[in-house]
Amino acid sequence: MTNLVIEATGLTKWYGHRRGVEDVALGVVEGEAFGFLGPNGAGKTTTIRLLLGFLRATSGSARVFGADAFRDAARIHARVSYLGSDPGFLGELTAAEQLDYLGGLRGLPRRAWAPLVERLGLDPTVRIKRLSRGNRQKIGVVAAFMGREPLLVLDEPTSGLDPLMQREFLALAAEARAAGRTVFLSSHNLIEVERACDRVAIIRDGRVVQVSGVGELLGSHWRSVNLVLAAPPAPDAFDLPGVEVVAMTGREVHLMVRGNVNALLGRIAAHAVEDIAITTPDVEDLFLRLYRDDGAASPTAPGEVPA
């Protein structure tokens, strides 16, 4: 039986007449790294606040470790480490004091943060109000990873971090995952999710429109095919379902293919091919396509979890 750490069913939140999220269904399995992708305002933070019990659902249910996310919040939080996108640390404290405070509330020993602070190159003695946004976000990363809670909930954790620190963050996430911890990573950065996660849910306008493996997400979408043939092909040479002819200039052909490529390869094989390049679309392109084309991303069993 699959052990669900996070389970949301029909999760809906309205702020008066303003939509937060609607009918969100999610299932995050113990030990997996789960990405939660969507642009700003899509409902990522609302979903996370519902899962952490900061908000009460208008309807539907959110359960974490089998407990009600709102009613049993404090009990759930004993097993959760959370990092928000812009944590409001107290400026008058030093990083060390702030981290000791958060560690103390989580039952961690003093200076539990020390190894991570050293690894991220953070000066713990400086008052937080004197730190840059990136360094303040480092404190958040340290706070999130300094414990051993089995679930990490990270809401846009790399915003403000430089590329080196983003890489360090991904390494920390991979280590957490290797240690058997479950990672729930909300982001609008596809590359980050692609690198860190096994599965991904895409949220758009408050609704989860797709849940799939990261590989599947990339595999089930468009690929770019560039051909150089020995002779110009017939205009209808590549008229196939799921194939778009982007450009055909003499012997050079640019196609976009979606789904299974076997039929297309059969047509290509009927020609003398001088050169061929098949590339996976850039993950950013994929995301943009998903958001640009209404209906391109049909809801595909959002709550489905791997067997």
Added chain:
Amino acid sequence: MTAFRLELRRCRSLALWLAVSLAVYGAVMGVMYPFLKSNDELMRQYMATFPKEFLAAFGMTGVLSDPGVFYTTYMSSWLWPIIATAAALLLGTRAVAADLDRGFLDLPLATPLSRARYLATNITAQVIVLAALATTAVLSIWLSAAATGNVFDLRGYALAGVLSFAFACALAGAATLLSVVTLSRGQASGIIGGAVFAMYAVFVVTQVSKDWAWLAPLSAWGHFRTTELIDQGVVPVGDLALFAAVAIGGWLAAVWAFRRRDLAA
């Protein structure tokens, strides 16, 4: 203890500056007392030039050299309400409304610390700070007067300190509750500040015009009477109970509401 230590630390600066203000002011007033006493007759003649009702509105219901009138005029009717209101608003609205606004609230509440314990910790800190400020207000005047050879009745002054503390707690309880209900420091402070000002205005009107005297019980100042308390040693059980009920009721309702409240960032 971790949460409580931070609460106290966050109150430290505010408590220190308010206490210093009270202590300096109280000390100056205490030192001034012998001059009021030695010029008692002159002060009587001077005050006689004002309408009695007008003076009563500012707590001056007798001669200024009287210990109860002295304390009421210079502390209870003037600096203490200002200090108590400022402390109650700043402390009462910080833990929920202000900390939600600055993004801090998520941090402790994402740990095993429950909402009820988080707010209870803040309320405990409020009580400690307000008690310290009330003690400072009373002791600063009492000690400085004593230093000039005028030893006031300590019991009366201690009772005044208790009533002052209860008055401030009532404001803090209401501010905490409004902070949870509105999730806005500005709104909660505006409502409490407005109510305090309105109650003061009502009290002034009730003192100036006997036609409106029936309104006095509706004003906090109608229950914050330190003159008789100091001069006659009468324990104002009813007034204390009223302030305690507002304070404890406000705090309990705040905790109850906070446990059920959406915390929309």
